[in-house]
Amino acid sequence: MPEPATRRGINHVEIYVSDLRRSVEFWGWLLLEVGFEPYQEWEEGRSWRCGASYIVLVQSAEPHRSQGFHRRRPGLNHVALWAGPGERVLELTEQLRQRGVPILYEDRREGETGAPSRWTVWFEDPDRIKVELVSSDSE
Numbered sequence: 001m002p003e004p005a006t007r008r009g010i011n012h013v014e015i016y017v018s019d020l021r022r023s024v025e026f027w028g029w030l031l032l033e034v035g036f037e038p039y040q041e042w043e044e045g046r047s048w049r050c051g052a053s054y055i056v057l058v059q060s061a062e063p064h065r066s067q068g069f070h071r072r073r074p075g076l077n078h079v080a081l082w083a084g085p086g087e088r089v090l091e092l093t094e095q096l097r098q099r100g101v102p103i104l105y106e107d108r109r110e111g112e113t114g115a116p117s118r119w120t121v122w123f124e125d126p127d128r129i130k131v132e133l134v135s136s137d138s139e
Contacts, residue, residue, distance in 0.1 A: 012047070012054045013079065015129065018068070020044065020059040022126045027057055029099075033092055034081050034133065055079075069127045078122070078130035086119035086135040093121045093133075104130065 017023035024046050028038075036048035036055065045058040071077045083089045093103060104122040119135035 010053050012056055014056040014058060015076075015079075016060040016064070017057050018060055018065045018127050020046070020057060023057050026101075026126050027055070030081075030092075030131070031055060033095070034083050069129055071128070071130050076129065078132055080132040080134055083133040083135055086137040089119050089121055089133050089135045096121070096123055 015023075028046070028048070031048040031050075034050075036050040038046070039049040039054050040047040040056075045056060047054050047056040049055075083092055096103060101123050104124065119137050120132060122130055122132050124130055
């Protein structure tokens with residue numbers, strides 16, 4: 001009997017958030033823009049999928065919300081998403097600005113350590129989780 005096809009890569013990423021409504025507004029728009037589609041919805045969470053992978057947002061329980069997130073503590077540092085061609089990264093960067101999302105590292109020039117390239121942008125979600133959009137032209 002043949003072996004079933006082996007899936008590879010990431011199955012899913014689950015992010016606990018302090019305010020589900022606010023995070024769904026932020027992530028929902030962004031994930032649709034980079035090719036994800038709505039997947040699951042329940043009272044305490046939402047998910048979006050792209051191929052065999054998906055991203056889940058879950059409302060954090062009350063006792064844990066006040067502790068907040070910091071990417072320099074042990075744990076998740078950032079989420080990087082493919083955004084399509086380089087020009088698409090530039091378009092999305094402008095849309096992020098129009099939505100009032102602060103862009104990180106704009107003060108650094110391309111080529112400096114940690115500086116964005118023309119085809120990469122970094123920013124934070126409502127809980128300050130760093131997000132990176134990378135163009136398919138970058139690698």
